Amino acid sequence: MDSIKLGIIGFGTIGSSVAKILQQNGEQISQRLGANLQLLKVADLDITTDRGITFAPGILTTQAEEVLDSPEIDVVIELMGGYEPARTFVLKAMARGKHVVTANKALLALHGDELFSSAEKAGVALLFEAAVGGAIPIIRAIKESFVANKIQEIEGIVNGTANYILTKMSDEGLPFDQVLKEAQAKGFAEADPTFDIEGIDSAHKIAVLTRLAYGTSVKFDNIYIQGISSIRQEDIECAQQFGYRIKLLAISKFDGTSIDIRVHPAMVPQEKPIANVNGVLNAVLVRDDCMEENILVGHGAGGFPTGSAVIGDVVDIARDILAGCKGRVPPQSYPGNALKDIPLKNIHEIEGEYFLRFVVQDQTGVLSRISGILGQHQISIRTMIQPERGTEGGEVTLVVMTHQALENNIQKALLEIDALDIVSEKTVLIRVEK
Amino acid sequence: MDSIKLGIIGFGTIGSSVAKILQQNGEQISQRLGANLQLLKVADLDITTDRGITFAPGILTTQAEEVLDSPEIDVVIELMGGYEPARTFVLKAMARGKHVVTANKALLALHGDELFSSAEKAGVALLFEAAVGGAIPIIRAIKESFVANKIQEIEGIVNGTANYILTKMSDEGLPFDQVLKEAQAKGFAEADPTFDIEGIDSAHKIAVLTRLAYGTSVKFDNIYIQGISSIRQEDIECAQQFGYRIKLLAISKFDGTSIDIRVHPAMVPQEKPIANVNGVLNAVLVRDDCMEENILVGHGAGGFPTGSAVIGDVVDIARDILAGCKGRVPPQSYPGNALKDIPLKNIHEIEGEYFLRFVVQDQTGVLSRISGILGQHQISIRTMIQPERGTEGGEVTLVVMTHQALENNIQKALLEIDALDIVSEKTVLIRVEK
Numbered sequence: 026m027d028s029i030k031l032g033i034i035g036f037g038t039i040g041s042s043v044a045k046i047l048q049q050n051g052e053q054i055s056q057r058l059g060a061n062l063q064l065l066k067v068a069d070l071d072i073t074t075d076r077g078i079t080f081a082p083g084i085l086t087t088q089a090e091e092v093l094d095s096p097e098i099d100v101v102i103e104l105m106g107g108y109e110p111a112r113t114f115v116l117k118a119m120a121r122g123k124h125v126v127t128a129n130k131a132l133l134a135l136h137g138d139e140l141f142s143s144a145e146k147a148g149v150a151l152l153f154e155a156a157v158g159g160a161i162p163i164i165r166a167i168k169e170s171f172v173a174n175k176i177q178e179i180e181g182i183v184n185g186t187a188n189y190i191l192t193k194m195s196d197e198g199l200p201f202d203q204v205l206k207e208a209q210a211k212g213f214a215e216a217d218p219t220f221d222i223e224g225i226d227s228a229h230k231i232a233v234l235t236r237l238a239y240g241t242s243v244k245f246d247n248i249y250i251q252g253i254s255s256i257r258q259e260d261i262e263c264a265q266q267f268g269y270r271i272k273l274l275a276i277s278k279f280d281g282t283s284i285d286i287r288v289h290p291a292m293v294p295q296e297k298p299i300a301n302v303n304g305v306l307n308a309v310l311v312r313d314d315c316m317e318e319n320i321l322v323g324h325g326a327g328g329f330p331t332g333s334a335v336i337g338d339v340v341d342i343a344r345d346i347l348a349g350c351k352g353r354v355p356p357q358s359y360p361g362n363a364l365k366d367i368p369l370k371n372i373h374e375i376e377g378e379y380f381l382r383f384v385v386q387d388q389t390g391v392l393s394r395i396s397g398i399l400g401q402h403q404i405s406i407r408t409m410i411q412p413e414r415g416t417e418g419g420e421v422t423l424v425v426m427t428h429q430a431l432e433n434n435i436q437k438a439l440l441e442i443d444a445l446d447i448v449s450e451k452t453v454l455i456r457v458e459k
Numbered sequence: 460m461d462s463i464k465l466g467i468i469g470f471g472t473i474g475s476s477v478a479k480i481l482q483q484n485g486e487q488i489s490q491r492l493g494a495n496l497q498l499l500k501v502a503d504l505d506i507t508t509d510r511g512i513t514f515a516p517g518i519l520t521t522q523a524e525e526v527l528d529s530p531e532i533d534v535v536i537e538l539m540g541g542y543e544p545a546r547t548f549v550l551k552a553m554a555r556g557k558h559v560v561t562a563n564k565a566l567l568a569l570h571g572d573e574l575f576s577s578a579e580k581a582g583v584a585l586l587f588e589a590a591v592g593g594a595i596p597i598i599r600a601i602k603e604s605f606v607a608n609k610i611q612e613i614e615g616i617v618n619g620t621a622n623y624i625l626t627k628m629s630d631e632g633l634p635f636d637q638v639l640k641e642a643q644a645k646g647f648a649e650a651d652p653t654f655d656i657e658g659i660d661s662a663h664k665i666a667v668l669t670r671l672a673y674g675t676s677v678k679f680d681n682i683y684i685q686g687i688s689s690i691r692q693e694d695i696e697c698a699q700q701f702g703y704r705i706k707l708l709a710i711s712k713f714d715g716t717s718i719d720i721r722v723h724p725a726m727v728p729q730e731k732p733i734a735n736v737n738g739v740l741n742a743v744l745v746r747d748d749c750m751e752e753n754i755l756v757g758h759g760a761g762g763f764p765t766g767s768a769v770i771g772d773v774v775d776i777a778r779d780i781l782a783g784c785k786g787r788v789p790p791q792s793y794p795g796n797a798l799k800d801i802p803l804k805n806i807h808e809i810e811g812e813y814f815l816r817f818v819v820q821d822q823t824g825v826l827s828r829i830s831g832i833l834g835q836h837q838i839s840i841r842t843m844i845q846p847e848r849g850t851e852g853g854e855v856t857l858v859v860m861t862h863q864a865l866e867n868n869i870q871k872a873l874l875e876i877d878a879l880d881i882v883s884e885k886t887v888l889i890r891v892e893k
Contacts, residue, residue, distance in 0.1 A: 046607050046749060056674070056797040057606050057789070154604065160750030162596065162604035170588065170596035172491050173480050173770035240490070298756060301735055315480060315767035316594030319757035322732060324750055333749035336607035350784030355491070363490040 027060035029343040032092035034114055035105030036069035036085070039128055039155070041076035042328030043102065043335050048078065058340055060347055066092045069105075093117050100342050102335060103127040112136050119147045124346075126338040128155035128331055131220075134229035134245050137236060141357040150345065151356045152338035157230040158183055160330035161323040162337070163309045167237045168358045174313035176238040179277045180458065183230040185305035185326045186214045186221035187253050187273040191290075192303040194261050195270060201256060213305060223252030224273060224288040231275035234309070235286055239279050240359030241367040243286060249372040251289035260382060260453060263412060263424050264292050267380070270300040274458060285370040291458040292380050373433035378407070378457040381435075383423040383442065384450040391447050392423065398441050399427070402434040420449050426457070461494035463777040466526035468548055469539030470503035470519070473562055473589070475510035476762030477536065477769050482512065492774055494781055500526045503539075527551050534776050536769060537561040546570050553581045558780075560772040562589035562765055565654075568663035572676050575791040584779065585790040586772035591664040592617055594764035595757040596771070597743045601671045602792045608747035610672040613711045614892065617664040619739035619760045620648045620655035621687050621707040625724075626737040629695050629704060635688065647739060657686030658707060658722040665709035668743070669720055673713050674793030675801040677720060683806040685723035694816060694887060697846060697858050698726050701814070704734040708892060719804040725892040726814050807867035812841070812891040815869075817857040817876065818884040825881050826857065832875050833861070836868040854883050860891070 031047075033040050047054070047064055055061050067080065068089045086092075092101055093114060101118040103125060105111050111132050118125050120143070127133070133140065133156055144151035154164045158181070167176070182188050186208060193204040205222065208214035220226040228250045232243045253273050264271050269292035278285040293300040298320055302308040307325025312318050324330040345353060355361070385391045396406060408426040427435070439452050465481075467474050481488070481498055489495050501514065502523045520526075526535055527548060535552040537559060539545050545566050552559050554577070561567070567574065567590055578585035588598045592615070601610070616622050620642060627638040639656065642648035654660040662684045666677045687707050698705050703726035712719040727734040732754055736742040741759025746752050758764040779787060789795070819825045830840060842860040861869070873886050 050607050050609055050748070053609060054607050057793055059789075059794055160753055162600045162753075165599065165604055166596045169775060170599055170771045171767070172774045173484050173488055173767045175484055175487060298732065298735060301732060313767075314484070314763075316764035317758055319594055319596075319755070321753070321755050323753035329748075330750040333605070333607045333747075337604045340606045341603060344787040345782075345784070348779075348784035348787045350779070350782035350787070353778040353782045353784070353787075355493075359491055360493055 026055065027347060028063045029060055029099050029346060030063050030065050030097050031100050031102060031339060032066040032068070032095060032098040033064065033102045033104060034068045034089045034092050035103060036067050036072065036076060037104065038328040039331045039335065040067065040069065040104040041078055042332030043104070044078050046329065046332050046336055054336065054340065058343055060343060062336070062339060062343065065098055066095060068092045089114055093121065098123060099346060100124045100126060100339055102339065103129060104335070106131070108132060108135060115140060116143055119143050119149050119151065122147060122149060124150040124342045126152045126335055126342070128153065128335060130156040130226070130229040130233055134232040137233070137357070138242050142361055144356045145361050148351050150342045152341060153233070154338050155331045155334035157233055158307045158309055158321070159323065159325040159327065160334050161307060161309060161321045161325065163234070163321050164237065166321065167234065167311070168354055171311065171313060174315045176311060176313045177279060178312040179231065179234050179238055179309065180299065181227070181231060181234070181275045181307070181309040182272055182299065182302050183275050183307050183309065183325060184221050184227045184273060185307055186218060187227070188303070188307070189213050189305045190222065191253060191256070191271055191273060194256070194258060195265070198258060200258055201254065222254050224250045227273060227275040227288045231277050231286060231288060235277040235284060237358040238277065239284060239365070239367060240363060241284070241365050243369065247369050249287040249289070253290050255453065256290055257453070259412065259422060260455060263380070263382065263410070266410070267292070267408070267426060268295050269293060269457070270295055271455065272300065276458070279367070283368045283370045285375055287372060289456060291456050293458055373436065375432045376429055377432070378429055378459070379427045379435055380455040380457060381425045381427065382453040383425070383448060384420055385423055386447045386449065387419055387421045388447060394445060394447065395423065395442055398438050399425070402438040404430045404434055404438055460489065461781060462497045463494055463533050463780060464497050464499050464531050465534050465536060465773060466500040466502070466529060466532040467498065467536045467538060468502045468523050468526050469537060470501050470506065470510060471538065472762040473765045473769065474501065474503070474538040475512055476766030477538070478512050480763065480766050480770055488770065488774065492777055494777060496770070496773060496777065499532055500529060502526050523548055527555065532557060533780060534558045534560060534773055536773065537563060538769070540565065542566060542569060549574060550577055553577050553583050553585065556581060556583060558584040558776045560586050560769055560776070562587065562769060564590040564660070564663040564667055568666040568679050571667070571670060571791070576795055578790045579795050582785050584776045586775060587667070588772050589765045589768035591667055592741045592743055592755070593757065593759040593761065594768050595741060595743060595755045595759065597668070597755050598671065600755065601668065601745070602788055605745065605747060608749045610745060610747045611713060612746040613665065613668050613672055613743065614733065615661070615665060615668070615709040615741070615743040616706055616733065616736050617709050617741050617743065617759060618655050618661045618707060619741055620652060621661070622737070622741070623647050623739045624656065625687060625690070625705055625707060628690070628692060629699070632692060634692055635690060656688050658684045661707060661709040661722045665711050665720060665722060669711040669718060671792040672711065673718065673799070673801060674797060675718070675799050677803070681803050683721040683723070687724050689887065690724055691887070693846065693856060694889060697814070697816065697844070700844070701726070701842070701860060702729050703727060703891070704729055705889065706734065710892070713801070717802045717804045719809055721806060723890060725890050727892055807870065809866045810863055811866070812863055812893070813861045813869055814889040814891060815859045815861065816887040817859070817882060818854055819857055820881040820883065821853055821855045822881060828879060828881065829857065829876055832872050836872040838864045838868055838872055
């Protein structure tokens with residue numbers, strides 16, 4: 026039986042899971058593929074930590090170059106994460122004619138242009154199903170299944186840590202800080218959770234999906250990103266009162282002219298399927314001109330879900346090698362020469378409905394001053410509630426849901442309102458996605 | 460630019476939608492594929508009905524042989540449905556070296572062995588993404604994405620008509636017959652709805668998915684099938700009281716030894732995502748040893764959703780042709796020589812929880828006689844409710860939810876119970892899926 030030879034760079038949770046799945050399910054993989062997947066090298070600076078798997082001598086190494094230099098290795102699996110040296114390693118592997126599988130969304134979001142054009146030039150595969158949504162087969166769906174479809178919108182819950190925190194806050198009424206600490210203790214959040222809770226990881230993923238869906242390169246710095254660290258229990262409770270759940274959404278909409286791409290917490294109507302994707306689960310919704318909505322739900326992180334997606338990609342490459350073909354599917358869904366330059370919408374240009382939570386002095390006339398300013402900026406109020414009466418002369422919360430309004434007008438109005446002496450805290454804004 | 464040549468047999472809703480999508484989105488498809496998809500022939504006995512699309516002269520024909528005989532056509536798209544002459548046409552096309560794309564689940568479920576071995580022998584592709592779940596990319600996911608995963612369970616809502624009827628009955632409190640008539644008027648149910656409401660269509664689909672997931676051929680006649688026509692509004696209401704929704708599920712579980720495959724209405728806990736897949740939407744859940752659950756939700760029927768899945772398959776084949784490769788992915792996920800003979804479990808062997816609705820005489824001692832018989836068959840009662848008091852001396856409904864029990868014991872107990880003089884109607888049994 027033929028054998029396709031693999032090298033892994035990065036022996037953490039995902040790397041060790043890939044090796045374990047290859048051992049445990051190797052027979053099935055060989056049956057389906059008609060060839061063996063053989064792991065020749067596993068490189069990591071740390072090869073002493075027990076990862077629950079043992080290898081024959083000579084496989085584990087601290088030298089990534091041993092993977093890159095091996096003339097036998099067909100596929101390099103990059104699972105170290107981060108920008109460097111991952112970028113250099115991936116470029117070197119491709120320049121040496123090796124196919125690459127990676128789960129590194131940060132790398133693809135920031136250095137996609139360079140990496141994809143290098144892959145095309147070298148005539149090698151660069152696959153990355155595991156980079157978005159873990160085991161959810163969204164990358165292959167966009168590249169291969171929805172190829173006839175004009176995608177109009179992608180909406181994703183693509184960060185399990187943030188979704189876990191928001192779910193816990195919603196279901197158990199706990200404050201953000203406490204839930205974050207619990208998540209860290211359980212291993213659902215990293216010691217430095219910035220990328221997850223501040224929306225950066227979600228932005229990496231929506232940048233990757235946007236490239237595939239519309240055939241365009243997205244300048245990462247131009248993506249509007251807002252995380253969940255400012256979400257308070259009061260916001261969650263108000264959302265529930267209004268029939269919504271708060272989710273950290275990664276959104277990318279294409280109207281044929283420009284792309285509206287952004288990451289922020291959003292109010293999602295409770296009856297929508299995506300509102301019920303809870304805990305560490307991820308979901309990606311795709312809307313297009315042919316099939317209306319498709320929603321894919323699954324585990325977006327974790328060694329085995331992500332590891333199995335990595336092996337799915339490896340098998341894809343192995344099938345090309347065994348069938349003697351190259352370049353069947355363009356690495357970035359569109360061939361490099363068919364990429365389009367599509368402008369991104371500024372967040373100020375979008376229109377939507379808004380949830381606004383004001384903290385104001387408990388005085389007469391407050392409501393009329395606030396609603397007056399909103400009215401001056403063409404913002405009309407759909408619903409207003411005052412969740413609780415404050416102590417006399419103290420502070421009260423005032424919650425407003427608007428009708429459709431222009432973000433630019435909302436921002437201008439909030440600048441004016443937040444400057445009022447009767448307003449005690451910066452107003453919280455949460456966008457509504459219907 | 461290269462051109463891949465297509466012929467369609469069957470110019471109904473899906474066939475005309477494929478042609479429309481090729482016209483409307485042809486430019487995008489060409490960009491992504493690097494070649495044109497050119498529709499050379501469209502065959503149907505009825506070519507006079509206006510399908511909202513016009514062709515150049517010579518394309519429409521009443522002779523399927525014109526598609527099969529054309530030396531130019533690379534891919535034959537079979538969209539006529541039914542067993543014959545679809546089977547003969549597909550076999551002829553493959554014997555002549557043409558690749559085939561079909562949406563015909565009935566054909567694949569009944570004649571899969573013959574068709575797949577013919578495809579392997581002829582070295583052609585036989586793709587069928589549109590056969591299950593319309594635009595939901597479940598076939599490609601199982602064949603290509605979950606290749607490293609040992610699938611343990613598939614659970615699907617794969618018939619939009621049945622799901623629409625159950626949803627309407629649940630949400631609007633309407634009786635089965637009325638909802639069916641409305642569905643027929645709206646085009647959501649066929650004039651003869653037997654295949655949809657009696658579970659046969661769902662069984663076709665779960666037979667196809669089972670073959671792909673476990674690498675085995677399923678004898679269709681051995682699948683346990685129960686439809687939704689016996690579901691009454693009372694069952695729906697009881698389900699809601701107990702915190703469940705009733706869904707027509709297609710289930711396939713593999714424990715490593717035998718396959719538990721069946722189609723029947725089931726009580727699904729309200730908080731499960733699949734319980735909230737409503738209306739004409741379909742969903743397929745896959746559980747395996749690596750990724751826990753993955754759920755794919757989308758439109759399972761309709762011209763454009765299904766048509767876009769057909770074109771996704773055509774593009775897959777076109778990519779093989781353009782890259783000069785054959786047989787990359789085995790048509791039935793496992794190569795023919797790796798298929799296993801896996802026995803099917805008899806429905807009597809399964810264990811689960813059960814919802815039982817008895818219609819009994821309103822007499823003292825009734826409950827003790829029924830619970831006595833259940834107890835004699837090792838069936839213990841979790842909850843019992845009597846939804847309404849009957850008129851004196853009349854009939855009353857008695858609803859029981861059991862603990863885990865063996866189906867065989869349940870069936871024996873019901874035989875005894877239904878023979879009692881105090882029991883007025885055949886007892887309704889609905890399985891609970893957790």
